[in-house]
Amino acid sequence: MMTKWILGAGVAALAFSPLASAEPSYAEVQQIIKRDFKAKGQAKMDRLDQDIVQQVCTQAHDKPPADVAKALEADQFKMFPFPSGSLIGNWQNGGKLAWSGKGMQWNEDPKKGAGGGCYNCHEIAPERTSFGTIGPSLRAFGKKRGSGADMQKYVYGKIYNAKAYTLCSNMPRFGATGTLTEQQIKDLVAYVLDPSSPNNK
């Protein structure tokens, strides 16, 4: 129902936008992409199939109408397999995963798994002085916000599928895409929240 509505809105938006003749339509761009890429290593062609999130964020230039975003975020949230019990894993392992930017690229061995690449975009613990700034600082996150069940669920959820919270977030869906396992995400939650993690010292 929701999906149909969104697609309809997308088509309507295209029909009414003042297209210059040189401007390719959304559908044409998608077609050209599928023609001009080739599968390599673990990067198969299905990675180019846009789901509803990618489609809406592309068409809305990352600024979807609030009601559309809200409805689709809820849809993303429904797909969550939240594990029961504590979501705090091993922060030592989480620290390694947060630093590693490897994984899922066509030149990499899929058997070696992936890191979270968190430091690519976020400041976290002071043990790492090289960090990106695309995402907000997570420095002392647990110290500031606590590490109770709700906060554990929030951080786990953001890592599992950031699009369930902010539809056009810059952050990948690490759990939903199968990039990180449940245990790895728990380890990252620990790195961010655990009082004994260097992030909260």
Add this chain to the structure above:
Amino acid sequence: MRASGISALFIAAFALAIAPGAAQAAKATKYQKMVVEGSPAELFELVGEDLWQKKQGPKNASLEKCDLGKGPGVVKGAYAALPRYFKDTNRVDDAETRLLYCMETLQGRSRKEALKRPFGNANKPSEMEYLTAYVAGQSRGYKVAPGMSHPQEKRAYELGKALFDTRTGLYDFSCATCHGEAGKRIRASELPVLSDPAVARPVMATWPAYRVSNSQMKTMQWRINNCYRQMRTPQPIWGSEVVNAMHTYMMVTGKGAIYAGPGTKR
């Protein structure tokens, strides 16, 4: 005489390329010195010029009659005016896809053979990297002015612009995810907002570029390919409409800059 000069340069650069990373500090100092003393990009231009003049392929011909958009054999200012539409290929070509066309037509080489190894490595740069460096160097001082008037040139620009904002790949990234907001970094690397002409100008004026961190000359075909690798998509096909449209979009955004490449980057 000139040939031996080139050999000496080549050996010097090769020695640098394979220098063992014994001490990180010593390496950094060496790099700094190298950058200060003059970019090794010049070496690539010299080797590229030799390859431009070298007779090769089934037709035993050089590339000296190659038409890079300014007429057969005119290299001066050609790179700064690319990508552009070519009637003979009926598409928008950049320097690299145009060089490939000349290898096929003038030298009689097969596309497969000529494209066997478009991206080199530190120990063995590719023919395309040398040639692109040479062609680019012949545009120093020329204004960046890619084709913008032919319908296919306009189309390439618009396609590139649309691709810039297209979310794709396993990680949902578009180009704008990283290159859309000023002042952002991935780790220590600053991210140029390539949709902003003021930012795109100095960037596009210095590609291709010699990357000191990995001792390699890198071209725009490689740069775009490598961005998509990090975006976790499948591989964009070398010289495809997608890659050339991205190149066109960025070069048009950077138009008006005085071309100063090949550049040297960390």
